[in-house]
Amino acid sequence: MDKRAIVERLLAAKEASGKTYDELAEALQLCNVYVAQLFRLQAQLKPETEKKLVQLVPGLTEDLLKAMRACPVRSYDPAILQEPHVYRMTEVCAHYGAAILDIIHEQFGDGIMSAIDFKITIEKIKGAQGEDRVLMTWNGKFLPHIEQTK
Amino acid sequence: MDKRAIVERLLAAKEASGKTYDELAEALQLCNVYVAQLFRLQAQLKPETEKKLVQLVPGLTEDLLKAMRACPVRSYDPAILQEPHVYRMTEVCAHYGAAILDIIHEQFGDGIMSAIDFKITIEKIKGAQGEDRVLMTWNGKFLPHIEQTK
Amino acid sequence: MDKRAIVERLLAAKEASGKTYDELAEALQLCNVYVAQLFRLQAQLKPETEKKLVQLVPGLTEDLLKAMRACPVRSYDPAILQEPHVYRMTEVCAHYGAAILDIIHEQFGDGIMSAIDFKITIEKIKGAQGEDRVLMTWNGKFLPHIEQTK
């Protein structure tokens, strides 16, 4: 029941299937980052999706599926925060944080973007000069801070 | 030349103008978060934009504009990382970090999304159940790690 | 616009009114902790509540009310985490964290208790030996982690 070891086996099964996350996401009609989360035991595999996934990735044995079906205990290796791409994302959060909050307040009022009722996808697009660009879309339900009535 | 004090005056000038960041962004044809960054001295005001901005926000006196024209020393108050909305953004970076990297690697190969040649916008949209949702778009140039030839 | 200074004036106005938080909460039909949050600029004063509050606490001048009406930038002084009562609360979170998660997973499945659509109250009750006890009620909407469909 060691998360790291199961993830390694899940990634091997995915590699053996020869499919990319984008291909799996297309077939499952799920966000591509979310599919990667499933293989890292960071999201829970739902029954309807499981039916399709076992067709797409043959190596998912019952013990692996059992792990994917469980409620995940979300976690991360702090080292990921120092990886250059991930660092730049947290850098944006910190350096733009106050400005982002200004916009949220003007557009929505007092509240937050949910990280639970939340979708995230990554797309490869072309920029105006023909350069490759990463387009990351964060889409979270707005949750207003409620007035705590009795 | 105290950043915090100038920002407070800039925010007061913006409030006095009666315009929202979205209205300013529309008039300036800039991303809305970026406009908020300008008022927090986290981005540099360019000459063409300055011409338009002084029309939109009358209270921008010469000393304020001088501060906006300078190369900013980007910084942030660490307390912003504990604000609930901003925290949830960094939570996403940490919990999805490895999965996001998986997608970047499959779509682009070895490299990162730039946080410098980068655009970020926030939009208020409706979800499938009619709920308000925050749509945040991150759009950064892909920078491949180069082979360091002599 | 210094939060600490405004809070000090708000607490003075409340003290001058001679009312306890419980009395204000009863009159406003709000949770008692939430009323205290209003006076610490940690929650947003809503229009209907404002009408009642100005009757109850005469010293709330327009500039104070303006601050209470704004979207708060939630924050805290890290020193509060070392205060003995608050420390014991965070101690409970840490020492019971895994067990609490076990119960959430069994009762609700994969998801969290919202800290946004959330109510918290404190009551003084008697225990079986007649001793005073603190009864703290946390009541938050359950937010299920969604399957991120396209």
Next chain:
Amino acid sequence: MDKRAIVERLLAAKEASGKTYDELAEALQLCNVYVAQLFRLQAQLKPETEKKLVQLVPGLTEDLLKAMRACPVRSYDPAILQEPHVYRMTEVCAHYGAAILDIIHEQFGDGIMSAIDFKITIEKIKGAQGEDRVLMTWNGKFLPHIEQTK
């Protein structure tokens, strides 16, 4: 005598019993979170409870019971503090800390809620809009700071 390994075996025994924590709590007349603490070696199994528990969970062999009977050395994996549900609980402690203390002071005077003579339960309830809500009840003895007389 490795805590982590024993806990894993205890959780397996509990799973094999087919009973939920709520069912065990009902049968033992104990708080549900507390029962989960017993299976994580975070609380001490008392003799009367042991008699009932071995009936309910057959897989509790003598070596496991010996571990459950010992005075626990309470501890936690710091990673639990980054799990989304547990984080939101500590977020509440930090953001509401000063306000909670205000209420304690008004209701009880100078003192704290005990985390030792303490009960915590979680219940699934329905909200006004029919939504699922987490109701967490913290119930701790009030301990007044004493005047330290000779």
Next chain:
Amino acid sequence: MDKRAIVERLLAAKEASGKTYDELAEALQLCNVYVAQLFRLQAQLKPETEKKLVQLVPGLTEDLLKAMRACPVRSYDPAILQEPHVYRMTEVCAHYGAAILDIIHEQFGDGIMSAIDFKITIEKIKGAQGEDRVLMTWNGKFLPHIEQTK
């Protein structure tokens, strides 16, 4: 209402009285460390003690007494942890921690020494070689971890 400033005035009043903490403690029949805590706003001045204290320390004006009567928000400057004497005390806690817990478990069972129903005194004594020794007595109520019954 700045704690640091009030404490400085309280210490000045005490110095002006020409009395030591031991003399005040004797006259008030309180622990000597506790009396020092009163002058640092780390403990609450009780009515009976106040009556005696104002006789002993004439400079305690009403505004100072009002501060001493309030429920204190206990806090400390982290720098105190690096002061050589205080550091050695925390060093003892860390290096002897597990052994101290062993003794508590053998003598009392599962529980803790309260830091709330607690007395601490310091005495100057002579050792076997005639050397000066610091005798610090910690005396706290034992609080057993309860079984959390419904």
Next chain:
Amino acid sequence: MDKRAIVERLLAAKEASGKTYDELAEALQLCNVYVAQLFRLQAQLKPETEKKLVQLVPGLTEDLLKAMRACPVRSYDPAILQEPHVYRMTEVCAHYGAAILDIIHEQFGDGIMSAIDFKITIEKIKGAQGEDRVLMTWNGKFLPHIEQTK
């Protein structure tokens, strides 16, 4: 030569002897916490004590005794600082630190309590209401800061 493994064997030998730390301390005429330190390799076993100890705890084989005779490299697992009892002790150090220093200065002048020429014992006593209390006695040589003459 792995400290943790040797300690586990030492604790097992002590348990097998059926003696408590208090009984060993009485027989050895040593402080009870100090005896527990010996079994955790946090203090050095002296020759005269060794002679008596091997009579009291038969399972102390030569390799264990060799480890007990060596100069210990004092260390601690940082997790012990989060154990509830030990935390409350460090909490006392922090919250009372400045006041304790005040008393030391008044009674002794400029100097510290040694943590090296130091004795610590724990006793179970009854309080005025018949309650169990932990009496912890810290007894350290006073070390005056010297004037550093040539």
Next chain:
Amino acid sequence: MDKRAIVERLLAAKEASGKTYDELAEALQLCNVYVAQLFRLQAQLKPETEKKLVQLVPGLTEDLLKAMRACPVRSYDPAILQEPHVYRMTEVCAHYGAAILDIIHEQFGDGIMSAIDFKITIEKIKGAQGEDRVLMTWNGKFLPHIEQTK
């Protein structure tokens, strides 16, 4: 797939080849530090380079090459920051940071040196007094902070 273990085998293969990093760098026409990064799985081996490298270092078996071809997850052991040479480099970054930024702003305007389109080499040179000197050349593309236009 344990990075540390593969790196150890890669370093052994390099040692067995009898070649220095400078010799490999010369033969591959790559920066010397970059070649060392390849052997530490901190950079991706490109196809043309692989063809030459397998001639130079015979011990690079297919499984090692597969690891070298993958997109690396860049990481570092925090202990490296305390190694005396590396520490002095980070010391320079910290102590010269503001001054370096001044020069960048004057020479280039608002932007940064890329750490992705980046080359770093180390050379041994002689100083004016004939002493050995380390000449480290950092060469990174300048990335201007863009104006975020719609």
Next chain:
Amino acid sequence: MDKRAIVERLLAAKEASGKTYDELAEALQLCNVYVAQLFRLQAQLKPETEKKLVQLVPGLTEDLLKAMRACPVRSYDPAILQEPHVYRMTEVCAHYGAAILDIIHEQFGDGIMSAIDFKITIEKIKGAQGEDRVLMTWNGKFLPHIEQTK
């Protein structure tokens, strides 16, 4: 004698002179980053340089020069480490640290690059595609770890 205030006045004097750091560096025959360090009180102004500098920057009054002549207590605001350019420099140190050490060991043997007998310059150059590049040259004396003979 507040460093921050003097630096602000020094930077104003430099700005009033209308000269860039590169122009001053050229006239003084010093490294450009070093000249910026002089104006930030991070390096000591030497007599020969002072004679030339007062000609170039007229606003350097005697009190400012006195501060520049003193041995600096080198320091930095930790916030500079989060500025994007400076961060990328420390990122290079961390991610390339082990590889850089490999090269130093092969070229020089056991030792370090001095950060004291050290020169650093920044130059704006063109890359192969005509792009602007930052060329940073670090040049430090090699200091071999000595064998500590009696």
Next chain:
Amino acid sequence: MDKRAIVERLLAAKEASGKTYDELAEALQLCNVYVAQLFRLQAQLKPETEKKLVQLVPGLTEDLLKAMRACPVRSYDPAILQEPHVYRMTEVCAHYGAAILDIIHEQFGDGIMSAIDFKITIEKIKGAQGEDRVLMTWNGKFLPHIEQTK
């Protein structure tokens, strides 16, 4: 009674006297670092020394002397740990720590060097190649860990 402000005045008085720390140390027959500690309120001025010191440094007014006579609350600005010279000293402590302890154990047995009954001096000497060298002498009483007898 602000330590930093008094220290600044003390350093000005010393500068006005025109004497170096070495000259004062010689005249007072004290260690040179200790004399510097006196001027930084990190050591207590003793009566006999005071008599001589007021002759040597005329600007020491009564309020300054009163501060120097008090028991100091030893403290330090954490920034001093990043100053290059002081950092190298702590680097030695960390990198040589285990080896230093080996020597102490072999020469003295179980115990420590006191930092209280302690003298430290710095001398400028010539090395074998005629180079300037810093000779720092640490001289502390050995304190054996005692056997904690009843």
Next chain:
Amino acid sequence: MDKRAIVERLLAAKEASGKTYDELAEALQLCNVYVAQLFRLQAQLKPETEKKLVQLVPGLTEDLLKAMRACPVRSYDPAILQEPHVYRMTEVCAHYGAAILDIIHEQFGDGIMSAIDFKITIEKIKGAQGEDRVLMTWNGKFLPHIEQTK
């Protein structure tokens, strides 16, 4: 190639030789702490010393000597910083840091004591009262901060 495992074997070889560090240091004409560093792989064994050392410590097999000959990657276990003796050394660095720097500045001007061209020894001496004292001698080359000329 695991440093910790090799060090354990080296220490065993040294113990088997029956020689103390002082005896080895005398025979090798090296500083005693340095010899201990050699056995902890914190310093590089030089050829002339190796010839003598293999005579003195017979158990140094070729694989151990190979490890001792390599350029060490200096490192330390952070736990050593909490060992009482080592802590007191870092305490001295912190509490005396500013004063030490004052003396360095007066005696040498702007620069540092090298930790690379550096010798450290420990001696057991008698104090004026006949007490054992630890005499630690730090002897490092003075490195002046250079003026960074072009």
